[in-house]
Amino acid sequence: MLARNQPRNRWGNRSGRRDGSSNLAACSELVINAASPKLWEQVERLAPLTGANPVPESKRAVYRYEPDKFAASGLTPAGSHIVKPPRVAECELQLEAGARALTPGGAGLFSSVECDVLRVHADERVVVPGTHHIDPALWSPLIYNFRHYHGLAPEVGYGFRSETVNATTRAA
Numbered sequence: 001m002l003a004r005n006q007p008r009n010r011w012g013n014r015s016g017r018r019d020g021s022s023n024l025a026a027c028s029e030l031v032i033n034a035a036s037p038k039l040w041e042q043v044e045r046l047a048p049l050t051g052a053n054p055v056p057e058s059k060r061a062v063y064r065y066e067p068d069k070f071a072a073s074g075l076t077p078a079g080s081h082i083v084k085p086p087r088v089a090e091c092e093l094q095l096e097a098g099a100r101a102l103t104p105g106g107a108g109l110f111s112s113v114e115c116d117v118l119r120v121h122a123d124e125r126v127v128v129p130g131t132h133h134i135d136p137a138l139w140s141p142l143i144y145n146f147r148h149y150h151g152l153a154p155e156v157g158y159g160f161r162s163e164t165v166n167a168t169t170r171a172a
Helices: 020-026 037-046 069-073 167-171
Strands: 002-004 029-034 093-105 110-122 143-145 148-150
Touching: 020 093, 020 110, 029 110, 037 069, 037 148
Parallel strands: none
Antiparallel strands: 002 029, 029 093, 093 110, 143 148
């Protein structure tokens, strides 16, 4: 998934850090942009970039400063309806949200974010017609698995509460 959690004009916090956890601590708004497998190259272009300037000493061998990650990745910003951070126009599924809790983990190497989804944007091409359900046969998330990008494999079954099972699958 792509997540941009801070509008351009509000990067950073009082400590001067410009990483996702610090940004969320300063401004609790975020957008979860769920990328599909066709966007893997744009996502990979983001991998060596940081918004921290100067780049922390511990990251300088691998990462470089980039103030405009949209331009660097070839992705397009789209306005959000409720939160300030922009959405990624190319993502077929986008969630505007507010962070409820930020929990550090891994000796400070990452943070888990609990959030309230405030608005869902779904491209009509991946929605079951006449409903608000995402059609899992039409949308697949980009999965990063041991430094390799994947989409979903073919469906092997469905849960008993599924509301999106097509008639041919259910009959089988």
